[in-house]
Amino acid sequence: MPDSTLVGLQHEEEHHPELLHHFADAQQQRDASSLGMWVFLATEVMFFGGMFCAYLVYRRWYFGDFGAASKSIDATLGATNTAVLICSSLTVVLAVWAAQTARRTLLIGSLILTMLLGLAFLGIKGKEYKDKFEEHHVPGASFSFENVPIPGHPGEYANPRHAQIFFSLYFVMTGLHALHMIIGLGIFTWLLALAWKGRFTPEYHTPVEIGGLYWHFVDIVWIYLFPLLYLIDRHP
């Protein structure tokens, strides 16, 4: 980079309203924010990791019961939700690109579309929870899972207690995932407000990038949850 450009850039950055006092320059601020989000996501991996560990232990012990319980969940709704989230990842990428290239309308449109897809996901999830509630598959006093055959083992029936463990894990894992989606919607509302005010420029759009990282992470968690919870032992 020619010296004159560098000097000009530094001069501009010193006066950039978004540069916080304790950073030397905008590059350092960007790097710190982005590393901060990556490190935070590492803690999130461990947070979900504890539950995946519990899931794997019980799935190995009670495979048949888990298969039967898994089969009672509507896989079509789950697959639809997977498609919805993959589309929302696309709109997030578009939003980041729009912020980088100063396309304000596209940025605002992509953010709104992402949030709509997120809401659609939560709506479908709510429908699933409602079905489970009506079928008495919510763990607790009114839980009931009698005489449900184990897939692939004619004449054998699932142990309701072991199925209850499956549903406990199902609700805790998808529930915490949904909580992360709701937090993501909050972050995107904030991003939308900033985008509306025109605060993002090709020089300063770190919030869109790290908000996007968070959204992608929540999507990826779902990509693991979907097969593990919905597709345990599906036979045609």
Added chain:
Amino acid sequence: MSMSAVIPQPVERENYLNTKYGVWSWLLTTDHKRIALLYLLSITFFFFIGGFFALLIRLELLTPAGDLVQADTYNKLFTMHGMVMVFFFLIPSIPAVLGNFLVPLMIGAKDLAFPRVNLLSWYLYIIGGVMMMHCMLTGGVDTGWTFYAPFSTNFTNTKIVEAGLAIFVAGFSSILTGLNFVVTIHRMRAPGMTWSRLPLFIWAHYATSIIQLLGTPVVAVTIVLVAAERALHLGIFDPKLGGDPLLFQHLFWFYSHPAVYIMILPSMGVVTEIIACFSRKRIFGYHFVAFSSIAIAVFGFLVWAHHMFVAGISVYSALVFSFLSYAVALPSAIKVFNWTATLYKGSIHYDAPMLYAFGFLGLFTIGGLTGLFLSALGIDVHVTDTYFVVAHFHYIMVGGAVMGYLGGMHFWWPKISGRLYPEGWARLAALIVFIGFNLTFFPQFILGYMGMPRRYYDYSHMPEFQILNVLSTAGATVLGVGYLLPMVYFLWSMRYGKPASDNPWNAAGLEWKTASPPPTFNFDEEPVVTWEAYNYEELDAPHPQKEEVPVAR
């Protein structure tokens, strides 16, 4: 009038303490140094709460009969002692106070990478602390700090969920501190401050932060599962419903064993700084000490099941975990040998911080070696759940972590407050702490080996245990005096102490190259580092008067 004209009053230069006054300038500050002091006040408060419980425990055990408190009360006392001391004192102690204050100063940054997140972490700690206080005042918990299922999930009627939530919230405070340190150490170092020029205090905090980041979320989700299990009887940890209580222990110790390294690693960092400074030598084997911190963090994640040797895990996995627990001794021993080698032919000064560092060396070595006894399957089966275990982990967590914390507080007190503490009193306090500590906890090794179980409030069937218990209680009283003394003279020195120079110990390290106390943004000009860490030979060589260590009062 004429006097003031003749003797000009020295104008105090603007620093982080006198730049603004008022409650809100503290409660809304984003200055890492002020947040460190907020943490200092809050953890001191919880230290004395936890100490109060310890005092009651020791008083109960003074006589064999269970005569001071009832059994249920006693169960609550040791539970609350453990929870308060572990989650609200030891884990935040050095990182949140000294780490918060020193990490940016030592690497030449103006602040931590995320100052507002830093303030948030203090508020989370306070919210967790208030919940814990409320929980204790309205009944408390009686499971032991370990929350073992299914007792915690199905049987006890005490406030498990509230205590769990308090620890959950405090855990996020710990995660945010760790996150801030990792990003700060990666991204905010001054020009020339390469990784191999970092003070070893920073390496220790880096390793600590990794444990905080990767361990704490797991205990958080474990607490969520316990709360859900308790509220809804899910069966995840209930053997009656097909669940596995051992899974709880695995998940719990996956965090709570590495948590011990959250307490001891920062203390090792402090001791490294002190030993180098008061031996006037570069630390022996810098890279080995640095990477042994990382090795402890990594190995620390692979040994958790040594808490479960008698819980019903397979003999094969017990053997593997026993072997891995021995492996942790390697990086710990590397540190102890390197500190000792640093002392060799050093020009050693016996100032108060160094006395604490010596205390740490001895006590940590005893605590570490008895840890090896406990890693050995045969001995562990013999002494599990006895006072031997209690003595072992207090040698690490109190003898190790608290000695380092106090040593660090003395070493950096001139930088933090701008005042010198009274050296004579400080040496006396260090001696009292060391004697009191050993008198309290060494008899417990013998008690445990003789077979006194932990968590019993009544040992009237074994009155021969009394003499050692009396010694232990007497020691706890001495230890209490040793802990109160520094609080008194630190407070005293803030008003009456002699003003400290910028570098009263003539120590290496960037934190000594700015004013005492430092200005709000730490350095008047951005520092550029051109020297290696611990360049004591260089520091001492050109000056005719060798050091400016303050004389004891």
